[in-house]
Amino acid sequence: MNIRIAIQKSGRLNEDSLGILKDCGISIDNGKDQLKASSRNFPMEVFYLRNGDIPQYLRDGVVDIAIIGENVLIEKGEDIGIAEKLGFSKCKVSLAVPKSVKYKSVKDFEGKRIATSYPNTVKNYLDKMGVSADLHIINGSVEIAPNIGLADAICDIVSSGSTLFKNNLKEVEVMLKSEAVLAVSPKISEERKTILDQLQFRIQSVLRARQ
Numbered sequence: 001m002n003i004r005i006a007i008q009k010s011g012r013l014n015e016d017s018l019g020i021l022k023d024c025g026i027s028i029d030n031g032k033d034q035l036k037a038s039s040r041n042f043p044m045e046v047f048y049l050r051n052g053d054i055p056q057y058l059r060d061g062v063v064d065i066a067i068i069g070e071n072v073l074i075e076k077g078e079d080i081g082i083a084e085k086l087g088f089s090k091c092k093v094s095l096a097v098p099k100s101v102k103y104k105s106v107k108d109f110e111g112k113r114i115a116t117s118y119p120n121t122v123k124n125y126l127d128k129m130g131v132s133a134d135l136h137i138i139n140g141s142v143e144i145a146p147n148i149g150l151a152d153a154i155c156d157i158v159s160s161g162s163t164l165f166k167n168n169l170k171e172v173e174v175m176l177k178s179e180a181v182l183a184v185s186p187k188i189s190e191e192r193k194t195i196l197d198q199l200q201f202r203i204q205s206v207l208r209a210r211q
């Protein structure tokens with residue numbers, strides 16, 4: 001019996017996710033371009049998936065656990081439980097506007113076009129503020145949208161802030177703060193939960209050592 005873990009296929013989380021498994025003493029046989037791998041010394045199979053697909057895999061019980069950004073769960077997997085916050089890949093999900101815009105308050109977004117890959121997060125936030133905007137969903141390079149006239153504002157992940165800076169945008173509202181988490185499928189079996197307990201035990205000592 002193996003525990004099936006999803007991690008990001010490529011991108012900023014991928015390396016840190018493999019890093020924490022390594023620090024847990026779990027070595028993964030990693031054939032290049034392979035979407036599935038297994039461990040030699042821990043009962044684990046690794047699936048390399050697209051971030052946005054991971055909540056559905058967890059929901060369906062096709063994977064048992066995942067290392068994923070909390071922001072992705074908030075957007076697409078509010079029903080999925082978090083076993084552990086992992087302390088890396090910290091970021092914000094923020095609203096930004098062109099630098100030249102004189103911004104006063106969140107009410108300024110009323111009727112505006114916002115480009116984002118996080119439509120649910122934006123909608124929930126603006127609904128709470130009593131603001132209604134026009135959301136344009138795009139999957140990447142969101143920060144270019146105001147420059148090409150596609151939108152008045154954007155909502156995306158901010159980490160170092162350099163993508164905003166390079167695109168002449170400024171952060172005006174921080175909607176949430178996020179970090180990598182260990183997420184658990186609601187369908188995980190009792191047997192696999194035992195493996196999860198062993199994994200969590202190791203993760204907790206790694207996190208303590210990192211402090």
Ligand code: PRP
Nearest residue numbers: 140141142156157158159160161162163
């Ligand atoms: C991510 C995110 C932001 C940027 C934030 O994009 O969508 O654009 O990183 O990081 P920063 O504040 O350190 O610049 P990524 O480069 O992963 O590409 P994508 O949007 O095309 O997926």
Ligand code: MG
Nearest residue numbers: 140141142163
């Ligand atoms: Mg981006």
